[in-house]
Amino acid sequence: MNEHGRLVHIDGLRGLAVVLMVLVHAAATWEPTLTGSWLLLGAFVSAAGGLAAPLFVALFGWGMAKKTLTLGKRVWRAGFLFLCQLAVNLSAPHLFDPWTPGVLSLMGVLILVEPIWRSVQMRGNAPSRRFFLALVTVCSLALLFGDWQGPSQWDARVSTGTPAVLVHHLMFTGLYPVFPWVLFAWFGLTAASFQENARRQQWFRSLATIGLFVSAILLVLSLREGRPWALPTGDAFLTFFPANAAFLVAAITGLSLLWWCAERFSPVHRLADLGRVSLTVYVLHFLPFALFHTYEDVHQWNPSFTVLVVLLYTTTWVFVGTWLQRKAPSFTLEALMRRFETSGK
Numbered sequence: 001m002n003e004h005g006r007l008v009h010i011d012g013l014r015g016l017a018v019v020l021m022v023l024v025h026a027a028a029t030w031e032p033t034l035t036g037s038w039l040l041l042g043a044f045v046s047a048a049g050g051l052a053a054p055l056f057v058a059l060f061g062w063g064m065a066k067k068t069l070t071l072g073k074r075v076w077r078a079g080f081l082f083l084c085q086l087a088v089n090l091s092a093p094h095l096f097d098p099w100t101p102g103v104l105s106l107m108g109v110l111i112l113v114e115p116i117w118r119s120v121q122m123r124g125n126a127p128s129r130r131f132f133l134a135l136v137t138v139c140s141l142a143l144l145f146g147d148w149q150g151p152s153q154w155d156a157r158v159s160t161g162t163p164a165v166l167v168h169h170l171m172f173t174g175l176y177p178v179f180p181w182v183l184f185a186w187f188g189l190t191a192a193s194f195q196e197n198a199r200r201q202q203w204f205r206s207l208a209t210i211g212l213f214v215s216a217i218l219l220v221l222s223l224r225e226g227r228p229w230a231l232p233t234g235d236a237f238l239t240f241f242p243a244n245a246a247f248l249v250a251a252i253t254g255l256s257l258l259w260w261c262a263e264r265f266s267p268v269h270r271l272a273d274l275g276r277v278s279l280t281v282y283v284l285h286f287l288p289f290a291l292f293h294t295y296e297d298v299h300q301w302n303p304s305f306t307v308l309v310v311l312l313y314t315t316t317w318v319f320v321g322t323w324l325q326r327k328a329p330s331f332t333l334e335a336l337m338r339r340f341e342t343s344g345k
Contacts, residue, residue: 015271
């Protein structure tokens with residue numbers, strides 16, 4: 001479905017990605033204590049957090065497939081994303097150090113080295129097979145050389161005491177390092193390579209089927225061993241920090257199902273306006289955290305009120321982003337980046 005030259009379902013997926021980002025960051029900031037019936041909401045937020053960033057990066061890969069950047073544009077966009085990452089870090093001191101690499105700096109690095117990772121995936125005429133080979137290779141490396149990805153501890157992954165640590169975090173040991181997160185950019189790049197919708201949807205179904213089978217096996221093993229199936233950090237079959245092999249498989253499965261649904265059904269289209277200003281909303285939603293991140297402790301919010309605050313905060317940004325796109329699109333970060341880019345930078 002096209003609207004003014006844009007694919008509405010892609011913008012809708014971008015909107016969904018930023019909604020999930022806001023939700024999981026608000027929950028991480030105010031951390032409601034969930035018990036009883038609230039545990040289901042906690043499981044949903046955890047699952048959302050697991051898919052938000054991979055979806056963001058996959059859509060970045062899709063976008064890179066649709067445009068050709070000059071060296072000047074590549075440097076400008078990367079620098080702009082690095083500055084946005086710094087703004088995010090300064091707005092959320094309870095989560096990050098000032099120079100902590102994040103998902104925006106990951107995109108900045110991938111833009112700078114785009115000719116390398118793009119040529120690796122798109123060489124030849126069978127990108128879907130090449131992606132499956134990349135998935136197996138990256139998962140195998142993550143299993144065999146897990147030490148490359150650093151400890152499964154938040155503080156160790158956000159601290160940047162020296163330039164060497166910063167570079168290492170960017171490449172291997174940070175929150176969203178190039179290895180293995182380039183895999184999600186490859187996913188988006190591969191999805192964009194299909195000329196026929198039917199073939200792309202068949203690819204999504206194949207990946208989802210394989211991923212569900214592997215994830216089901218790991219779930220059974222976790223139940224038998226009494227070991228957690230999924231945790232953000234720690235000792236579990238699936239961890240987000242670092243993104244281990246089980247997480248990579250589960251995330252690709254989730255991405256395949258989400259993308260397939262978005263192409264076939266329309267509810268996600270309602271988030272298209274939000275998706276067109278996803279970078280702006282992503283950066284701006286961190287700003288209130290700098291002032292209010294301790295409020296649940298200072299004012300002793302109860303769990304129900306904390307959940308309500310998280311949901312209202314998330315919903316507010318849906319309306320703010322939609323309003324920005326419809327009423328003030330020239331005042332967004334996307335417009336600012338394009339304005340300076342087209343003026344020769």
